[in-house]
Amino acid sequence: MxxxxxxxxxxxxxxxxxxxxxxxxxxxxxxxxxxxxxxxxxxxxxxxxxxxxxxxxxxxxxxxxxxxxxxxxxxxxxxxxxxxxxxxxxxxxxxxxxxxxxxxxxxxxxxxxxxxxxxxxxxxxxxxxxxxxxxxxxxxxxxxxxxxxxxxxxxxxxxxxxxxxxxxxxxxxxxxxxxxxxxxxxxxxxxxxxxxxxxxxxxxIDLDRIENIKGHYKGEFRKDHGIPEDSIVVSYTGRLIKEKGIIQLIRAIQEYNNQSGEKLYLCLAGEGPLQSFIDEHTSEFIHYLGRLTFEQVICFLKNSDIFVLPSDSEGFSTSLLEAAACKNYIITTLRGGAKELLPDDTYGIVIENNDLDSIYNAIKDALNHRDKKNATSKAFERVKSNFxxxxxxxxxxxxxxxxxxxx
The missing domain is CATH 3.40.50.2000 (Glycogen Phosphorylase B;)
Incomplete structure (x- = not known):
């Protein structure tokens, strides 16, 4: 029947x-x-x-x-x-x-x-x-x-x-x-x-809502957090748990800043068991933003340049889609949804695993990418058509x- x-x-x-x-x-x-x-x-x-x-x-x-x-x-x-x-x-x-x-x-x-x-x-x-x-x-x-x-x-x-x-x-x-x-x-x-x-x-994701938030944003994120306007901001949003590769990401940024004349700023938003670890490692270049509302997340990502999700396990990360919608250059691991969003290296970087060296080298490659603007536009259009x-x-x-x- x-x-x-x-x-x-x-x-x-x-x-x-x-x-x-x-x-x-x-x-x-x-x-x-x-x-x-x-x-x-x-x-x-x-x-x-x-x-x-x-x-x-x-x-x-x-x-x-x-x-x-x-x-x-x-x-x-x-x-x-x-x-x-x-x-x-x-x-x-x-x-x-x-x-x-x-x-x-x-x-x-x-x-x-x-x-x-x-x-x-x-x-x-x-x-x-x-x-x-x-x-x-x-x-x-x-x-x-x-x-x-x-x-x-x-x-x-x-x-x-x-x-x-x-x-x-x-x-x-x-x-x-x-x-x-x-x-x-x-x-x-x-x-x-x-x-x-x-x-x-x-x-x-709700792309129309995200575009509306981006269009009405009038804040000064970098000024509010003491980040120079011409600097590179690396971002992470999501659950603060070990499986997300957050510890390796923080250490990769620290290592890059210690070895390079250029300083990167890492901003992390979310909540979870690693909050105390992140608090212990905050500095001039590493900022913990806490748990943000959806609107705050989008405004944050609008002011970010590179989004990194070095996760051990994902179904298909919403944070990844939101970052692409905000035209961040994406670095992520070969986990759920990565190759659907980034089918090749003209869209972003997909790494095999989330060990420290892999994340560090991916960040260096992203900084040296000659056509990041085209990559972020392609990822945005892919979100618009499919996700x-x-x-x-x-x-x-x-x-x-x-x-x-x-x-």
């Missing part, structure tokens, strides 16, 4: 020349959601907003990691938050089966959902969503956001975590046959679990209305 309904929707869209005329009811299972901050949270939020803009309805089932209302309408999105055990500082919530859980699922049972999106594989929350939609015959997909196993930098715990992830994925495969990645690297990573990805539903929420949301709509989707 469900497959027949999707078949009908598919033809209704063709008759209307690709314009969606029928309201669909979308259900997301995402272990974390706003106001908890993170890439998956923003991914869910922005796609949800676009689907609502197109005339559809959206419900998000998530974990209550922030002591937020259990049930609310968040900017037009129906949000249900399950009470949870907040493990690993919110990185791994586990839902509680209590009265709130039962009340929320009673409400879900009162609705008819056309399609479900499950974000990430390795949460009990994801398995819950797969089982629930399987039992109700709701078409479902899983979107993977990773390119490696989760790490807590403890060999024993990391080993146990890998075994757990394989077990949970094995369970998940019983209830869902349709898997996608947020980048080709994420799709490739699915193969590690014996899963063939059906394609990519890319991470993206906006309009593009990603329309891809998701095509998938949700496909008559070829497995149940």
């Amino acid at each position: 469900q497959k027949k309904r999707i078949h009908i929707l598919f033809f209704a869209i063709n008759i209307k020349n690709g314009v969606v005329r029928i309201t669909m009811n979308f259900l997301f299972f995402s272990a974390q959601f706003l106001p908890h901050m993170g890439g998956v949270e923003n991914y869910t939020y922005n796609i949800s907003k676009k689907l609502i803009e197109y005339g559809h309805q959206v419900t998000v089932v998530t974990s209550n990691t922030t002591k937020s209302p259990s049930i609310e309408i968040y900017e037009g999105i129906n949000v249900f938050r399950l009470d949870c055990y907040n493990l690993l500082n919110g990185r791994f919530p586990i839902y509680k089966k209590n009265k709130i859980f039962r009340d929320i699922f009673k409400r879900l049972d009162q609705q008819n959902y056309d399609f479900c999106i499950i974000n990430t594989r390795f949460y009990f929350h994801s398995l819950l969503g797969a089982k629930y939609t399987y039992k109700r015959s709701i078409p479902r997909i899983v979107i993977d956001h990773g390119t490696s196993h989760l790490t807590v930098h403890n060999k024993l715990l990391d080993y146990m975590g890998e075994k757990f992830e394989h077990y949970l994925t094995w369970q998940l495969k019983k209830y869902c046959k349709n898997y996608y990645g947020v980048s080709k690297a994420s799709s490739k990573w699915l193969g590690h679990f014996g899963i063939t990805s059906k394609g990519e539903i890319y991470n993206a 906006t929420w309009d593009v990603t949301s329309r891809k998701l709509l095509e998938i949700s209305q496909s008559k070829f989707l497995n149940p």
